[in-house]
Amino acid sequence: MKAIVLNEAGGADKLIYQDIEKPVLKNGEILVRTKNIGMNPMDVHIRGNEQILTRFMGSERPAILGWDISGEVVEKADDITDFEIGDAVFGLTKGKGYAEYVAVKTDLMVHKPANISYAEAAAVPVVGITAWEALIKIGNVKKGDRVLIHAASGGVGYMAIQLAKHLGATVIATSSGKNRDFVLSLGADQHIDYTTEKFYEVVKDVDFVLDPIGGETRMRSIDVVKKNGTIVSVVPIQYEEAQEKAREKGVNLIILLGQGNKEEMESLAGLLRKGILKVHISAVYPFSQMANAHLQIESKRTVGKIVVEL
Ligand SMILES: NC(=O)c1ccc[n+]([C@@H]2O[C@H](COP(=O)([O-])OP(=O)(O)OC[C@H]3O[C@@H](n4cnc5c(N)ncnc54)[C@H](OP(=O)(O)O)[C@@H]3O)[C@@H](O)[C@H]2O)c1
Structure with a gap:
């Protein structure tokens, strides 16, 4: 073969x-x-x-x-x-x-x-499981939550927007300007062009952040989350300083390595079958x-x- x-x-x-x-x-x-x-x-x-x-x-x-x-x-x-x-x-x-x-x-x-x-x-599979585990298993995102999704036009981000909207959250999403229409077409309520705006100057008091970028984006995200809110970062490198800052601010910063299981795969298949995930x-x-x-x-x-x- x-x-x-x-x-x-x-x-x-x-x-x-x-x-x-x-x-x-x-x-x-x-x-x-x-x-x-x-x-x-x-x-x-x-x-x-x-x-x-x-x-x-x-x-x-x-x-x-x-x-x-x-x-x-x-x-x-x-x-x-x-x-x-x-x-x-x-x-x-x-x-x-x-x-x-x-x-x-x-x-x-x-x-x-x-x-x-x-x-x-x-x-x-990989992006669906990752978004599922970030928002549902760890983040417990629910109706009425305000959610910030970085790299929203990428694989993990575009799935996460759709799941967050399905859960009833309000979604703020970052990408460059050329992907604005794509991100909004997925249901995002607000778009931030990270090439022209600093998200931490326009967003505050969100309940949850999904971070597929790491570095400065992860550090600054800590400033925009409510006390006791959650950041799930899927970038498992150089996060110690961010964890320290999150601890000081009373924010939960979780580093996720998506694992997946049959139940999650079946749930994703069910949402695809119903047309809820596209x-x-x-x-x-x-x-x-x-x-x-x-x-x-x-x-x-x-x-x-x-x-x-x-
Ligand atoms: N830990 C885990 O379990 C796990 C699982 C899956 C993925 N990951 C990791 O998560 C990261 C993202 O994966 P992915 O599949 O979503 O990647 P991807 O599809 O390659 O992401 C590309 C997208 O990221 C956007 N982007 C790049 N830099 C950005 C920034 N500074 N701010 C906002 N948007 C930005 C780009 O939009 P523009 O062109 O508009 O900038 C592009 O549409 C990777 O590092 C991957 O390894 C981890």
């Missing part, structure tokens, strides 16, 4: 399109013929650094990246009862998604709603152009999601 492999970490040119053996199923797994792969910044972080690559994928080379997938079940282990051959599925693998066939445990795989395409389904794909790349998909993610200018198609 065709796969995209990495013999070593490095630039996007290290992604090599080649033939490898089809995986052999183990107990608890289904074999998915991949239709689409959803792309995330984690693909780029892990590709670019040997230590990070080893931490996520182990020391075996070649390594195969790829987390968000959609496709069709073509084989199942004897102990699988909740999926049948031919089922359309989507979910999260633990790597190995950049391949025509993926053997995957079913704990983070669910049935694809019939009203969305394979491409749309592959765009959901998927926005700004570009689709052929499998052979995976490197270009990585370069787009690396630009940090992706709007909504990009996916790769097999």
